[in-house]
């Protein structure tokens with residue numbers, strides 16, 4: 001069994017190394033695709049965390065790990081780690097929001113968020129606080145000198161161009177709610193530049209019926225209290241800014257220049273009755289281990305993650321209700337499985353833990369849980385490399401390694417890229433906050449140097465393919481297996497990924513944060529509190 005698996009893996013590595021022309025069939029590409037077609041099949045019902053469809057997908061992934069001969073790395077000798085959640089569902093249609101007593105249309109004007117909501121808000125004054133970024137260490141703080149007690153803050157996503165994308169992302173993801181709660185603010189309304197929104201407003205409306213989740217353990221929540229949380233339709237934003245002396249167009253023009261925004265009282269009050277219900281749910285992370293081949297280094301772990309969950313069954317688009325999530329992120333789980341196959345043959349020195357996590361789509365919750373309550377010694381996790389919707393839409397030549405500028409993982413990813421004839425390019429859209437929008441970020445926050453790898457188009461044609469995916473398939477039922485993909489390019493990606501992991505796992509020293517990285521503060525012994533912040 002071990003011998004034949006090894007031979008097959010060696011064959012695969014050779015086949016992938018021979019680099020068949022994109023589009024040509026290969027065993028490696030077919031294997032990867034077989035997992036994508038399986039997990040994106042309608043029978044998994046869109047793999048929503050907490051549903052039977054998700055559990056079936058977890059069972060499939062565990063069976064693949066077992067077939068590869070990987071050790072169970074979940075709880076109690078199983079491949080599963082149970083994660084508990086509180087789930088909430090907002091009834092947008094039954095919720096009421098008004099400004100200065102004048103009703104807004106929930107849906108066309110604004111959507112109520114999926115976070116634990118305040119059910120009842122009465123005449124809360126609204127104040128515009130620019131980008132809503134709290135980064136005093138970096139010399140920037142939209143909360144400074146403001147009296148926000150009992151108020152609703154309104155902000156525009158983005159930030160000044162002199163702050164790094166990673167820093168702005170971190171402020172949005174990790175610093176916002178603690179700053180809000182210290183200031184005593186009761187709620188937040190977010191606005192986005194429509195040019196940088198991934199999803200048009202009409203599709204955001206369709207998605208608003210989705211449930212929200214928080215981890216059952218309050219120590220692992222960013223917001224400790226309930227708040228009024230909403231997103232405002234940019235096309236209707238001047239309903240907020242009328243009579244303030246400011247317009248949304250003016251604010252967006254400044255946001256596009258990357259300069260500071262004014263902060264001002266909106267001079268209106270907001271009231272809301274939010275209709276929502278809560279329940280308890282649980283779902284597993286699926287974890288397996290390839291023990292390291294070096295007796296000294298095997299007690300350290302490189303973690304490879306990909307989220308297994310997606311959006312489930314929801315509002316129909318063109319008659320299709322199943323959100324299959326083929327690229328988001330059956331593709332990443334397929335790579336997790338196939339990379340395990342290649343790594344088994346390579347026998348890296350450190351141990352490698354493969355974790356298919358739940359509840360990414362609900363706010364990186366499965367990874368947050370694993371990073372804070374790992375099934376291996378926490379301090380022995382040396383790196384996380386994550387895959388989420390890496391988008392093999394064209395032959396692989398150029399990639400982004402999110403987080404490459406923050407740690408010694410960057411040079412490793414670059415050297416491996418060069419060895420495969422690939423080029424790493426800078427993040428072309430730092431304001432999309434991708435660095436904080438997938439599971440690697442849960443590990444960053446516990447001090448672990450991390451990367452997320454993704455294809456990046458550089459030609460107009462490639463950029464067009466990516467834009468078309470985001471516009472029409474991302475978080476829509478059409479992210480299914482009928483879309484055009486470059487399966488051979490996905491196999492090339494898997495070979496590259498296995499090389500990156502091997503280099504990290506075989507290096508004599510563990511990865512380090514760069515001395516000038518903002519995220520170095522989370523490193524163990526770095527001073528800042530980690531869990532529960």
Ligand SMILES: [Zn+2]
Pocket residue numbers: 328361475
């Ligand atoms: Zn997604």
